[in-house]
Amino acid sequence: MSSLTLVRHAQASFFADEYDQLSALGETQACLLGDYWARRGHAFDEVYTGPRARQRRTADLAGARCSAAGLPWPAPVVLAELDEYDLDGIRHRLLPELVRDNTAFAELVERYRRSVGGPEQARSFQRMFEVLTVHWLAATSAVGLEGWPAFRDRVRRGLRHITDRPGSGRRVVLFTSGGFIGTAVQLVLGAPDRTALELSWRLRNGALTEFVFSGDRLTLDAFNAVAHQEDPALWTYR
Numbered sequence: 001m002s003s004l005t006l007v008r009h010a011q012a013s014f015f016a017d018e019y020d021q022l023s024a025l026g027e028t029q030a031c032l033l034g035d036y037w038a039r040r041g042h043a044f045d046e047v048y049t050g051p052r053a054r055q056r057r058t059a060d061l062a063g064a065r066c067s068a069a070g071l072p073w074p075a076p077v078v079l080a081e082l083d084e085y086d087l088d089g090i091r092h093r094l095l096p097e098l099v100r101d102n103t104a105f106a107e108l109v110e111r112y113r114r115s116v117g118g119p120e121q122a123r124s125f126q127r128m129f130e131v132l133t134v135h136w137l138a139a140t141s142a143v144g145l146e147g148w149p150a151f152r153d154r155v156r157r158g159l160r161h162i163t164d165r166p167g168s169g170r171r172v173v174l175f176t177s178g179g180f181i182g183t184a185v186q187l188v189l190g191a192p193d194r195t196a197l198e199l200s201w202r203l204r205n206g207a208l209t210e211f212v213f214s215g216d217r218l219t220l221d222a223f224n225a226v227a228h229q230e231d232p233a234l235w236t237y238r
Contacts, residue, residue, distance in 0.1 A: 001169070001214050002167070002171070002213050002214065003172065003212055003213075004162060004172045004173075004211040004218070005210050006173075006174050006176060007058065007059075007173060007206065008205060008206060008207050008209075009026075009054040009055045009177055010029035010058045010061075011023045011205040014122075021054065022054055026205060027057075027061060030062050030206060031061050031065055032206075032228050034061060034062035034065025034066050035228070036228030037062070038065055038066050038068070038071060043066070043073075043171065044072075044172065044173045045074065045172065046162075046170060046171070046173070047175075048162065048174045049076045049077070049082065049174070050174075050175065050176045050180070051078055051083055052084065055082065056076070056078070059076050079174075081157050081161060082158055082174055082175070082180055083154075083176075084177035084179050085151045085179045089142075089144065089145040090145065093143070093144065093145050094136055094139060094145070095132055098132065105135075108127055112124040112125055112128045122238060134194065134197065136148060148193065152187070152193070155180055156187055159184060163218055168214070178201075179196070181199070181200065181203055182198070182199035182200030186199065188218050188220050199223075202224060202237075204224060204235050204236065204237060206226065206228070208222065208225045208226070209222065210222040
């Protein structure tokens with residue numbers, strides 16, 4: 001039996017000009033994860049990361065703490081399949097048409113715009129974001145945008161790329177994003193497509209989702225675990 005750990009990247013710089021960088025808190029979260037593994041003597045045989053800076057930086061910081069404690073840390077392999085869905089593309093291509101066709105959504109967008117820079121910004125963004133991604137899930141086509149079926153298939157390919165490799169007793173870790181992890185769990189459980197989004201909305205930064213696998217069988221063992229973040233002040237979702 002082999003183990004597969006999926007790590008959601010630590011907190012990125014949400015609402016900043018460059019989102020794809022860890023925040024100061026995110027760097028702390030990543031280091032705490034490495035310390036947690038080091039204390040437990042939890043070593044990995046294979047390390048994979050998505051192509052985004054936030055994913056790779058989380059892996060590098062956690063890995064540095066493991067290496068400092070004398071644990072082996074293989075050089076991370078970057079896999080394009082571990083990338084998040086294209087949120088920028090969804091916002092630029094699907095948001096305008098949904099604003100035009102759905103007055104309730106248009107009001108959510110306006111509320112978000114009014115909230116920018118204020119204490120309600122994150123909450124109003126989430127409300128808008130949930131409706132938009134559900135619309136993406138159901139969209140039949142969008143030129144230049146990876147649709148939901150293509151994204152779901154990419155997640156499946158990424159998982160198969162790992163689980164089909166030879167060997168038993170492998171200890172594998174992937175550093176990726178919430179959309180990939182939510183979809184991985186949805187696929188393993190055979191749940192409805194919308195479940196992938198609903199799971200991803202609850203994933204904390206730096207959280208661990210764990211599977212065991214052997215042959216064609218992939219089984220969920222834990223979801224959204226943050227034992228390494230003992231202080232609830234460290235729990236973030238964006």
